[in-house]
Amino acid sequence: MAEHLRAWARVDLARLAANYRALAASTAVPLMPVVKADAYGHGAARVGRVLTGLGAPMLAVAYAEEGAALRRAGIRAPILVLTGCGDGQQRDFLDHGLTPVVSTPATVRGALAAGRILGRPLPVHLKVDTGMGRLGFAPDDVVAEAEGLAASGRVEIVGLTTHLSSADEDAAVTARQLDVFDEALARLAARGIRPRHVHVAHSAGLSHLRPTHTLARPGLLLYGLKPRPLSPAVEVSPVMTVAGRIALVKDVAPGTAISYGGRWVARRPSRIATVFLGYADGVPRTLGMLEQGAFSVAARRAPVAGTVCMDLVMLDVTEVPEAAEGGEAVLFGDDPTAWDVGGWAGTNAWEVLTRVGPRVPRVYVGDTEATA
Numbered sequence: 001m002a003e004h005l006r007a008w009a010r011v012d013l014a015r016l017a018a019n020y021r022a023l024a025a026s027t028a029v030p031l032m033p034v035v036k037a038d039a040y041g042h043g044a045a046r047v048g049r050v051l052t053g054l055g056a057p058m059l060a061v062a063y064a065e066e067g068a069a070l071r072r073a074g075i076r077a078p079i080l081v082l083t084g085c086g087d088g089q090q091r092d093f094l095d096h097g098l099t100p101v102v103s104t105p106a107t108v109r110g111a112l113a114a115g116r117i118l119g120r121p122l123p124v125h126l127k128v129d130t131g132m133g134r135l136g137f138a139p140d141d142v143v144a145e146a147e148g149l150a151a152s153g154r155v156e157i158v159g160l161t162t163h164l165s166s167a168d169e170d171a172a173v174t175a176r177q178l179d180v181f182d183e184a185l186a187r188l189a190a191r192g193i194r195p196r197h198v199h200v201a202h203s204a205g206l207s208h209l210r211p212t213h214t215l216a217r218p219g220l221l222l223y224g225l226k227p228r229p230l231s232p233a234v235e236v237s238p239v240m241t242v243a244g245r246i247a248l249v250k251d252v253a254p255g256t257a258i259s260y261g262g263r264w265v266a267r268r269p270s271r272i273a274t275v276f277l278g279y280a281d282g283v284p285r286t287l288g289m290l291e292q293g294a295f296s297v298a299a300r301r302a303p304v305a306g307t308v309c310m311d312l313v314m315l316d317v318t319e320v321p322e323a324a325e326g327g328e329a330v331l332f333g334d335d336p337t338a339w340d341v342g343g344w345a346g347t348n349a350w351e352v353l354t355r356v357g358p359r360v361p362r363v364y365v366g367d368t369e370a371t372a
């Protein structure tokens with residue numbers, strides 16, 4: 001990596017393309033890639049361009065601002081905004097041609113107001129809460145909501161969606177959610193409301209597609225990590241590798257304390273590497289507090305030594321003779337993976353990916369033209 005960089009997130013667009021192709025080939029419906037949270041830290045504009053270039057018909061983001069940023073980056077594909085149109089956000093939706101999910105009273109108001117300004121029905125997706133307990137209308141209320149929306153003349157329900165709570169953990173819970181969803185779909189159909197986009201499956205949900213579904217909404221698998229413990233059987237590889245440069249290597253005597261609080265104390269003559277990556281860059285501070293976790297230096301594991309600092313982390317490289325100033329220390333990538341780091345830190349791969357800080361430059365590799 002370029003010498004002037006102190007830390008970087010290497011994003012392999014060829015791997016992203018390969019993951020997309022593998023997923024698309026093994027999924028019966030088209031994929032609507034989830035590129036919220038800056039494409040899980042990978043950079044939404046670059047990721048969105050690659051995936052729409054490969055044929056993704058639609059992208060999903062969480063917030064209108066994310067959709068607007070994709071439009072400014074030149075993405076023309078339909079963009080679904082999962083949290084919908086809040087009060088006062090209508091201009092974002094109309095100026096940028098974004099499609100809201102309607103899932104709360106406020107997002108109903110927001111979408112209706114947008115439709116009024118637009119002067120013709122605004123396409124929306126309606127969300128049912130089938131058991132996630134987050135956003136969406138209760139299954140018993142969906143028909144009334146849909147009929148109210150349709151009667152307004154201000155919106156057109158072009159999609160129906162729900163979100164699965166436990167597809168990576170519990171197939172029975174998932175089957176119940178899917179049954180509730182299919183029932184809602186049938187009740188809507190009985191009233192003549194037949195949305196053309198029907199989507200439920202995130203990454204883990206891809207194992208549970210039903211014939212009623214017309215789209216899927218994967219995120220994590222596209223970025224090369226499998227949900228755990230249950231995942232669809234598809235081969236993917238991690239797209240992002242986060243690494244920092246070694247600022248200093250020093251030998252310390254037994255009894256030497258390292259970092260804030262002096263919690264880590266050398267038990268033997270030790271070599272300590274100080275690395276340009278800290279918790280502001282996405283190194284979980286809990287790695288130091290729980291005395292768990294390691295970076296990879298010269299393909300060997302180097303345990304975290306002491307409290308992780310805001311900008312720096314110290315590693316025990318006593319067993320890594322190759323460790324040297326200017327060398328690279330990998331927080332996550334192929335090894336350790338974001339799941340390994342998540343496990344050490346008491347969290348998951350989604351959080352590890354999305355926590356990579358904005359000051360870590362994303363460096364893109366993999367020829368997008370060749371992969372498109």
Ligand SMILES: Cc1ncc(COP(=O)(O)O)c(C=O)c1O
Pocket residue numbers: 034082163201202203204217218219220221227
């Ligand atoms: C509504 C919704 N759909 C799809 C996804 C993508 O999930 P995953 O990254 O597990 O594929 C998310 C992510 O959190 C989500 O909130």
